[in-house]
Amino acid sequence: MQQTQYLIIGASHAALSALQAIRMQDAEGSITLVTRDDALPYSPTVLPYVVSGRSAPERVALKDGVWFEQNKVGFIRGAAVTAVDAAAKRAKLSSGEEIAYAKLLLATGAAPILPPIHGLKDVRFHVLRTLDDAVGLHRALPQTKQAVVLGAGLVGMHAAENLAKAGAQVTVVEMQPRVLAGYFDAEASAIIEAAFAAKGIKLMLGAKVSRCETAGKAVRVTTDSGATLDADLLLVAAGVAPVTDYLAGSNVAIDRGILVDDSMRSSVDGIWAAGDVAQAKGFYNGEKTLNGILPSAVEQGRIAGMAMAGDPALKPWPGGVPLNTYTFFGQQAVSVGSQDEGEVVRKEADAKHYLKIVMQDNRLAGIFGINAPFDPGVMWEIILRRIDLSSVREAFIKDPQKTARTIMSKTWR
Amino acid sequence: MGAYNTIAFKPEHCDGCNACMTACATAKAGSADILNSRIQIVADGDSFELAMCRQCGDPKCVANCPAAALAKDAGDGVIAWDGSKCVNCLLCTVGCAFGGIVYNAAAGHVVKCDSCGGDPACVKACDRGALNYLTTANIYNEVGDLEDLFVPGLAGCQGCNTELIMRHALRRIGPDTVLATPPGCIPGMGSVGYNGLTGTKVPVFHPLLTNTASMLTGVKRHYKRQGREVNAVALAGDGGASDVGFQSLSGAAERGEQILFICVDNEGYMNTGMQRSSCTPFGAWTSTTPVGERGHGKTQDAKNMPLLMMMHNCEYVATASTAFMEDLYDKLDKAIAASKRGFAYLHIYSPCTTGWRFPSQENIEVARKAVETNFVMLWEFNPRDGLRLSRPLDDALPIDAYLEVLGKYRHLEPEQVAHIEGTVKKNAGFIRSLAEGRHPAMAQAVSGRA
Ligand SMILES: Cc1cc2nc3c(=O)[nH]c(=O)nc-3n(C[C@H](O)[C@H](O)[C@H](O)COP(=O)(O)OP(=O)(O)OC[C@H]3O[C@@H](n4cnc5c(N)ncnc54)[C@H](O)[C@@H]3O)c2cc1C
Numbered sequence: 001m002q003q004t005q006y007l008i009i010g011a012s013h014a015a016l017s018a019l020q021a022i023r024m025q026d027a028e029g030s031i032t033l034v035t036r037d038d039a040l041p042y043s044p045t046v047l048p049y050v051v052s053g054r055s056a057p058e059r060v061a062l063k064d065g066v067w068f069e070q071n072k073v074g075f076i077r078g079a080a081v082t083a084v085d086a087a088a089k090r091a092k093l094s095s096g097e098e099i100a101y102a103k104l105l106l107a108t109g110a111a112p113i114l115p116p117i118h119g120l121k122d123v124r125f126h127v128l129r130t131l132d133d134a135v136g137l138h139r140a141l142p143q144t145k146q147a148v149v150l151g152a153g154l155v156g157m158h159a160a161e162n163l164a165k166a167g168a169q170v171t172v173v174e175m176q177p178r179v180l181a182g183y184f185d186a187e188a189s190a191i192i193e194a195a196f197a198a199k200g201i202k203l204m205l206g207a208k209v210s211r212c213e214t215a216g217k218a219v220r221v222t223t224d225s226g227a228t229l230d231a232d233l234l235l236v237a238a239g240v241a242p243v244t245d246y247l248a249g250s251n252v253a254i255d256r257g258i259l260v261d262d263s264m265r266s267s268v269d270g271i272w273a274a275g276d277v278a279q280a281k282g283f284y285n286g287e288k289t290l291n292g293i294l295p296s297a298v299e300q301g302r303i304a305g306m307a308m309a310g311d312p313a314l315k316p317w318p319g320g321v322p323l324n325t326y327t328f329f330g331q332q333a334v335s336v337g338s339q340d341e342g343e344v345v346r347k348e349a350d351a352k353h354y355l356k357i358v359m360q361d362n363r364l365a366g367i368f369g370i371n372a373p374f375d376p377g378v379m380w381e382i383i384l385r386r387i388d389l390s391s392v393r394e395a396f397i398k399d400p401q402k403t404a405r406t407i408m409s410k411t412w413r
Numbered sequence: 414m415g416a417y418n419t420i421a422f423k424p425e426h427c428d429g430c431n432a433c434m435t436a437c438a439t440a441k442a443g444s445a446d447i448l449n450s451r452i453q454i455v456a457d458g459d460s461f462e463l464a465m466c467r468q469c470g471d472p473k474c475v476a477n478c479p480a481a482a483l484a485k486d487a488g489d490g491v492i493a494w495d496g497s498k499c500v501n502c503l504l505c506t507v508g509c510a511f512g513g514i515v516y517n518a519a520a521g522h523v524v525k526c527d528s529c530g531g532d533p534a535c536v537k538a539c540d541r542g543a544l545n546y547l548t549t550a551n552i553y554n555e556v557g558d559l560e561d562l563f564v565p566g567l568a569g570c571q572g573c574n575t576e577l578i579m580r581h582a583l584r585r586i587g588p589d590t591v592l593a594t595p596p597g598c599i600p601g602m603g604s605v606g607y608n609g610l611t612g613t614k615v616p617v618f619h620p621l622l623t624n625t626a627s628m629l630t631g632v633k634r635h636y637k638r639q640g641r642e643v644n645a646v647a648l649a650g651d652g653g654a655s656d657v658g659f660q661s662l663s664g665a666a667e668r669g670e671q672i673l674f675i676c677v678d679n680e681g682y683m684n685t686g687m688q689r690s691s692c693t694p695f696g697a698w699t700s701t702t703p704v705g706e707r708g709h710g711k712t713q714d715a716k717n718m719p720l721l722m723m724m725h726n727c728e729y730v731a732t733a734s735t736a737f738m739e740d741l742y743d744k745l746d747k748a749i750a751a752s753k754r755g756f757a758y759l760h761i762y763s764p765c766t767t768g769w770r771f772p773s774q775e776n777i778e779v780a781r782k783a784v785e786t787n788f789v790m791l792w793e794f795n796p797r798d799g800l801r802l803s804r805p806l807d808d809a810l811p812i813d814a815y816l817e818v819l820g821k822y823r824h825l826e827p828e829q830v831a832h833i834e835g836t837v838k839k840n841a842g843f844i845r846s847l848a849e850g851r852h853p854a855m856a857q858a859v860s861g862r863a
Pocket residue numbers: 009010011012013014015034035036037043044045046047048079080081082107108109110128129154155158243246274275276277292293294295297323324325326502504
């Protein structure tokens with residue numbers, strides 16, 4: 001049986017970031033990386049661009065074989081972990097092989113949720129989470145005239161834009177009354193909605209799909225208001241859920257995701273979890289939540305890797321902050337922090353510009369912009385450090401980018 | 414991974430003229446609009462702050478890029494952006510906490526500093542001295558590729574920079590060397606070796622304190638007669654150079670022997686219990702200049718060894734500090750070259766964590782403060798050009814900035830501090846007059862051996 005000091009399940013952002021952190025501290029300890037994808041590591045975030053053809057599938061690899069060799073990492077691809085025996089410290093692979101580990105990182109991310117829609121299972125539909133999904137969608141593009149996207153979250157919106165750019169007539173159906181509800185308020189969403197509408201994309205907001213069925217070559221989607229849409233491509237983008245099925249019987253505590261402490265340790269000794277699969281402390285209220293975004297996966301992965309390798313420089317997880325950058329039709333929407341932890345100290349919105357700043361007790365709680373210049377990473381740090389802005393409050397409200405850069409340069413440069 | 418060059422910002426010299434930003438915007442975007450500049454100087458009242466890419470060692474922008482469009486170039490350390498892979502997701506701007514990579518509306522994608530391929534436009538445009546392109550890293554990479562001619566595991570005190578001096582010097586001097594290490598810290602930490610094995614990969618011997626330069630003279634002449642070109646090198650302490658070893662040193666210098674004599678000056682006999690030497694400065698505590706009811710440290714000023722050596726009209730004489738490595742390497746190269754023609758003397762200051770009593774991590778900072786206060790001065794001499802300053806003596810920090818970091822001066826009375834201050838001023842004035850060619854000694858030195 002293969003033995004390894006560090007076993008990492010998953011090969012995406014959380015996994016790679018952990019791996020690098022381990023190697024910073026432990027140059028020699030054996031590391032094995034296992035992924036169920038039969039591909040070099042890639043990011044789900046790049047997939048909309050694989051769908052559109054902007055990114056060639058063979059050019060999206062985050063690491064290659066040479067890198068694995070240099071870092072002395074055993075890379076097993078195309079094999080899913082099917083079970084973990086935490087007592088014996090072994091993981092079982094779909095190939096039948098077993099791997100014994102000393103330390104285990106679960107970085108299996110999330111997978112699309114299929115909403116309980118009558119008939120969905122019996123029709124042809126797509127999801128978008130893996131490279132195979134993206135390549136499949138890309139191949140389907142030329143034949144697609146009518147596309148229906150379920151869900152106006154990031155995945156759905158990215159896909160809708162790219163489907164439209166490829167020439168399809170696209171309709172997005174969303175239960176919430178607005179798009180990207182998790183990251184933007186009604187005014188900001190309205191700017192995004194207008195941009196989509198201007199490109200001929202139909203947004204059906206506050207609508208729920210009640211039924212799917214095959215109608216000739218098309219899939220017929222019926223909403224609860226009785227409207228029907230015929231699609232030759234149906235994309236289900238109704239959210240994701242952590243991938244934890246392989247942990248059945250392992251004693252690893254799971255709520256919505258794998259519950260972890262501030263160094264990404266799970267409830268079981270010798271097992272850590274990071275990224276979309278993990279349920280870690282939120283920054284604002286300290287409750288454990290899912291925060292399925294790429295920057296969190298990178299940070300959590302790093303912390304887990306440092307903890308696993310015993311790196312004394314480890315700083316505990318400060319808590320998840322909602323963050324996003326969203327580019328649509330050449331415009332930039334950026335959302336850093338919480339909409340509802342404090343008072344709005346500045347807000348302006350017109351057709352092509354939006355800026356909102358939220359503060360609590362003279363500390364930054366959130367900043368949101370469309371085509372508004374500020375540095376998201378600097379703002380994130382200002383939130384995490386809970387920097388007291390009372391002495392620069394007016395300046396910050398007036399020119400957040402410049403003031404934040406000054407704070408950065410003085411505080412952590 | 415190697416060390417890399419870097420753009421350094423000194424806010425105290427910046428007056429907000431924006432020349433750097435204009436130059437960058439012009440170079441990178443073909444427009445003078447400073448919005449396009451990859452370096453952003455931000456005014457904060459009367460002072461200036463900086464936002465630009467640090468070319469991080471563990472870059473978060475790279476970790477956050479889903480498209481593999483960013484990568485650190487192993488050659489020059491620059492985080493390079495590949496426009497053919499970038500998908501404009503802006504996640505790199507979330508990862509970077511320095512405002513180092515930003516969306517640029519004119520370009521329609523993220524932009525960042527690329528150090529202009531090693532010749533940054535901003536640095537060239539700054540005439541205030543606020544931006545410098547530090548290339549010190551080149552030295553480390555270059556020297557790192559040379560063979561380390563000492564064995565691993567020398568047993569120096571924690572934080573001592575003598576090991577750094579020895580290893581780097583010998584790497585540069587190379588394997589065709591016979592090395593003399595008279596009694597002191599250098600053999601003490603194992604360079605002559607143990608149990609019949611040497612601590613170096615070149616022939617090394619352990620002369621008496623008194624005869625280092627004479628023995629090297631013999632070694633060098635012997636090889637010369639055999640027709641072999643070898644470097645005859647001494648790595649000696651200040652005691653061995655300035656006290657009992659001075660007679661043979663002075664003789665060899667006067668005869669113009671082709672020797673490279675490196676004096677590692679830690680201001681005393683540190684390995685034998687921290688006794689005073691003639692290089693110990695006024696007021697310093699040592700075990701033979703104790704501090705108590707009657708003693709207040711050394712009562713004499715230090716002998717100025719490098720100046721004495723200069724007065725021998727050697728082929729090359731220089732002072733150096735490990736806080737200024739580019740300068741040190743430059744002088745080492747000149748000294749090696751000069752030792753093929755005549756006597757070369759290099760005086761390197763080496764703060765002693767144990768004997769001077771300061772925290773072991775502060776060594777380089779102590780070395781820097783010594784220079785910044787003019788307590789020691791960096792200069793070089795050759796008979797053709799006379800003495801040249803390697804660093805201006807103006808704008809020196811107050812002497813307290815140096816004295817207060819050292820335990821060996823903790824007891825100083827105000828009069829003693831005043832004395833030291835006076836000595837430093839006098840020495841600086843003297844060196845300055847030599848550098849300006851005003852001092853009669855300079856004329857004499859330059860014409861000494863015709
Ligand atoms: C279309 C799309 C667009 C997105 N856009 C954004 C965005 O703009 N901004 C943002 O912040 N986030 C975005 N995200 C989310 C972001 O991609 C995730 O937060 C991030 O990838 C999480 O990384 P992770 O390492 O935790 O997990 P994942 O990236 O999900 O990777 C999980 C890894 O585990 C492997 N794996 C899973 N189960 C097993 C098993 N049983 N055995 C072996 N291997 C297994 C998978 O093969 C994969 O390698 C987007 C996601 C998608 C799908």
